[in-house]
Amino acid sequence: MTQTLADMRRDYTRDGLTEAQAPDEPLALFSQWFADAVKTEQPPVEPNAMTLATVDADGRPHCRVLLLKGLDASGFTFFTNYDSAKGEQLAARPFAAMTFFWPSLERQVRIEGRVEKVSPSDSDAYFQVRPLGSRLGAWASPQSRVIADRGELENLLLQTEQRFLDQAPHCPPHWGGYRLLPERIEFWQGRSSRLHDRLNYRLDAERWVRERLAP
Numbered sequence: 001m002t003q004t005l006a007d008m009r010r011d012y013t014r015d016g017l018t019e020a021q022a023p024d025e026p027l028a029l030f031s032q033w034f035a036d037a038v039k040t041e042q043p044p045v046e047p048n049a050m051t052l053a054t055v056d057a058d059g060r061p062h063c064r065v066l067l068l069k070g071l072d073a074s075g076f077t078f079f080t081n082y083d084s085a086k087g088e089q090l091a092a093r094p095f096a097a098m099t100f101f102w103p104s105l106e107r108q109v110r111i112e113g114r115v116e117k118v119s120p121s122d123s124d125a126y127f128q129v130r131p132l133g134s135r136l137g138a139w140a141s142p143q144s145r146v147i148a149d150r151g152e153l154e155n156l157l158l159q160t161e162q163r164f165l166d167q168a169p170h171c172p173p174h175w176g177g178y179r180l181l182p183e184r185i186e187f188w189q190g191r192s193s194r195l196h197d198r199l200n201y202r203l204d205a206e207r208w209v210r211e212r213l214a215p
Contacts, residue, residue: 012106012190017197025208026185026201027073030109033187034071037102051099052078056085057092068098069126070118075179076111077118079126081143083174090115096180106190113183123176135169136160186213 037047070077140160189197198213
């Protein structure tokens with residue numbers, strides 16, 4: 001290695017985050033930061049990419065990167081296979097955490113809360129606007145299950161294509177959306193000398209409380 005891990009660092013000098021810049025509730029600030037990320041981040045960074053953390057029935061944590069597909073006053077929505085590992089984990093313990101990182105803006109947002117399934121009609125509405133290949137893949141893939149090789153997956157896709165040869169694939173019963181209902185949202189803005197700005201919003205009796213955390 002030409003550079004050791006201990007020497008890998010950068011100084012953050014782009015911006016700051018003061019209480020005067022922050023609204024009383026966090027979704028407005030998230031929407032503003034997300035719009036900034038859409039305008040600023042360049043491929044291969046996807047502004048709606050997030051790390052989703054769940055916990056299984058044994059208390060072991062699991063993380064993976066997903067794409068945010070919905071945001072409104074009630075929460076943050078993503079879609080997946082209900083029978084996948086993450087689906088089983090959410091069934092056992094319906095809580096999760098999300099982390100968004102936008103490196104060009106030197107910003108990070110952490111979100112924690114309870115997770116619930118969205119309505120079947122909402123899942124179907126999103127499913128119908130997905131590309132055909134993605135819709136077929138949702139039927140073909142036994143997500144998170146062990147398979148013999150790539151050939152098995154390709155055969156499953158071929159069978160699915162034949163099944164829906166004369167009709168558009170509808171939303172599978174094992175596939176749909178989850179909504180994270182936020183109870184805590186932390187906004188992190190990188191600052192020089194590792195003295196980062198951290199504004200934390202926590203839900204207290206249906207009211208958002210904003211507080212500054214030490215970096």
